[in-house]
Amino acid sequence: MIMTENSLTTKDVKVSYGQHESLHGVTLDFPKNQITALMGPSGCGKSTFLRCLNRSNDLLPDVTVSGEIEFEQQDIYGPKVNVVALRTQIGMVYQQPTPFPFSIYENVIFSQRMIGLHDRQKADEIVERSLRQAAIWDEVKDRLQRSAQSLSGGQQQRVCLASVLAGAPEVILLDEPTSALDPIASAKIEGTLLSLKDSYTIVIVTHNLQQASRISDQTAFLLNGDLVEADATKTIFMTPREQATSDYLNGKFG
């Protein structure tokens, strides 16, 4: 068996909103430079789990997270962790594109500006590199000063991805990034993710089975707040161990 290095590891992660526990202990590792898909029906806890991985659950009131989550062997919920810096290393793209009402250029470079980047040339380089990586450079290179909100949904989503990439993250989390997009825009995003795999560890939440099977190396199936099973994507899709997984894949519920 080949030992793969893990970028993120989790152990018995539980999440409660107020009194209600919506994630009942998930243990899952995320191998470096692989795409992991979290799939399951709505309300199964996959987005909740994803939001633990960069501590964006902290923004919601009344959320308690327990269990262990380690990023490069460091407990991310530890007392000495700089949450702001952590979120630069573990970036996140949301279901709805979330560009700021700035120009495309300023959107991409925003996080770098906030940590004190003023060098014009360096900023130009980062913007171009990030937009190229997000596969949108050719479409926007002549109108970088236009408002990012004037772009189409698919373009906005890739600009948001570029904004995350500009922070030079290790891990990219994506919360159903294509469910608000048309098939052509979705295909572009998927292609982009596949090309990013060599440099980043990617975790994508999706309830699109085809998408999970097309792009991911590892797939985890969640149901009602529990991890049902996780394995290589091929194994999950061809020979699932659990009846629930098989039923979900065959469209018996969803």
Added chain:
Amino acid sequence: MNRYRNDKFARGLIYTIVGAIIALIAVFIGYLLVQGWSTISWSFLTTASDDGLGIRDQLFNSLYLLILTLLLSFPIALGSAIALTIYGKKSRFAAIAEMAIQALSSLPSIIIGLFGFLLLVLKFKIGFSVLSGAIALTFFNLPILTQSISLAIATVPEARMTAGVSLGVSKWHTITKVILPEAMPGMISGIVLSAGRVFGEAAALIYTAGQSAPKLDYLNWNIFDANSFLNPLRPAETLAVHIWKVNTEGLGANAEAISKGTIVILILTILVFNLLARQLSHRLQRKIYR
């Protein structure tokens, strides 16, 4: 058929009501303007009341008090609005604070005036002064201003915060660089509208800023001199207080003319504030969503 008739009737009724309100306001303002118009002249605006009709010093006092009030109340209101709408959102503390703010906003302004009189003028011995008046007006202005700034911040989509934070930007930077600029048009119109209220306020000032307008020297920049226009510790009668005083004391043959003329100036200034607010926030809005 009946449903369509009902709809038509309701629509007619609503338009009639709106028309009646507009007509009422037009008649009201028109009447005041016509009555006071003959008093308005260049010398009315540029001479002191000691020398005859003029309201020069009252006009300046009103503006000076307004500026001081905004300088005092805006930072506090902005801070509390950020605390309530972003940091303390849905917390018990925010709920209690919001209730307190609502209660304070319905406090009669004469109560604020008397409170300011007891606390500032007598207890702290500041005396009838611009400063006492500005602090009393800050009490008067804070609830409304906090509410309107909170409202402006609340119109910014919540996704901005999550998006900013997910990029590894601190909460504070997301607030100052993204949320506040986007809320700016709303905040500006809130500020200017509250400025109109402050500008027209009389009851809170009668016992705090006082009812006398010493003749001011506009070339004296020494703020410690009693006749310096910038001295914050001198008494300062404003336009609204002037109207009240002229009408209650009714001294001199010209009292009525002065009162009517002052009303016109007061109304026109507030009208200008409102127009400015619209212009400014439209322009800012266009700038943001270019």
